[in-house]
Amino acid sequence: MSGTAKTPADFLKAIRGRPVVVKLNSGVDYRGVLACLDGYMNIAMEQTEEYVNGQLKNKYGDCFIRGNNVLYISTQKSQ
Amino acid sequence: MAAAEEDNTVKEPLDLIRLSLDERIYVKLRGDRELRGKLHAYDQHLNMVLGDVEESVTLVEIDDETYEEIVRVDKRTIPFLFVRGDGVILVSPPLRTS
Amino acid sequence: MLFFSYFKELVGKEVTVELKNDLAITGVLHSVDQYLNIKLENTKVVNEAKYPHMLSVKNCFIRGSVVRYIQLPVDGVDVDILHDATRREARGG
Numbered sequence: 001m002s003g004t005a006k007t008p009a010d011f012l013k014a015i016r017g018r019p020v021v022v023k024l025n026s027g028v029d030y031r032g033v034l035a036c037l038d039g040y041m042n043i044a045m046e047q048t049e050e051y052v053n054g055q056l057k058n059k060y061g062d063c064f065i066r067g068n069n070v071l072y073i074s075t076q077k078s079q
Numbered sequence: 080m081a082a083a084e085e086d087n088t089v090k091e092p093l094d095l096i097r098l099s100l101d102e103r104i105y106v107k108l109r110g111d112r113e114l115r116g117k118l119h120a121y122d123q124h125l126n127m128v129l130g131d132v133e134e135s136v137t138l139v140e141i142d143d144e145t146y147e148e149i150v151r152v153d154k155r156t157i158p159f160l161f162v163r164g165d166g167v168i169l170v171s172p173p174l175r176t177s
Numbered sequence: 178m179l180f181f182s183y184f185k186e187l188v189g190k191e192v193t194v195e196l197k198n199d200l201a202i203t204g205v206l207h208s209v210d211q212y213l214n215i216k217l218e219n220t221k222v223v224n225e226a227k228y229p230h231m232l233s234v235k236n237c238f239i240r241g242s243v244v245r246y247i248q249l250p251v252d253g254v255d256v257d258i259l260h261d262a263t264r265r266e267a268r269g270g
């Protein structure tokens with residue numbers, strides 16, 4: 001774990017390639033490996049699983065999430 | 080610079096969309112709508128033109144008597160469709176063999 | 178600018194604009210601006226029975242932000258031109 005990140009931007013830089021949970025404003029969760037993101041918080045993820053109310057609903061090999069829907073991005077210790 | 084832009088690397092999220100041009104993609108939209116269609120054009124807002132589109136709308140109705148939730152999926156097809164980007168939640172390209 | 182340019186080419190053709198409130202209007206595309214606001218002429222609401230108050234509307238201005246979809250005429254889509262324009266736009270940022 002890199003506990004040295006100081007700013008949100010540092011955090012976002014540090015988590016590329018890591019397993020993450022992305023929560024959207026709708027409450028839906030996406031778990032997968034963060035490929036990259038941009039300044040709008042648009043996100044590209046790999047091996048993504050979609051959880052609605054905690055239940056697995058879908059899997060995507062690659063997926064793009066439009067940034068305006070993102071509530072938070074959180075790192076996972078493991079999948 | 081120009082020559083290097085057409086490569087298969089994903090440096091920013093929109094590259095994933097760029098690599099899906101002329102491929103069938105899945106789009107999840109606000110309002111419980113999903114689209115499957117061939118991506119012909121897009122811009123940075125995720126405005127898109129899709130071809131041979133199948134739209135699925137998921138509706139949940141409550142039965143008047145039993146109060147059971149009835150999930151209905153309405154489907155329709157549209158030859159060519161412009162989709163405004165602000166309704167887009169997620170785009171998933173077909174599985175890439177790279 | 179890609180879609181602004183594209184819709185300018187479609188002026189004079191018939192399109193069906195579906196709004197975020199589910200109202201769908203078919204009409205001849207009269208004009209478009211950079212925000213993708215559009216003006217339609219000879220309009221007809223797709224589900225007239227459900228929206229009787231729209232019967233007398235023959236022309237309209239639609240704010241771009243309320244549009245969900247625009248159904249395009251098949252003869253108004255040149256796939257190769259769209260691909261090229263999209264690649265140019267993607268390079269330009």
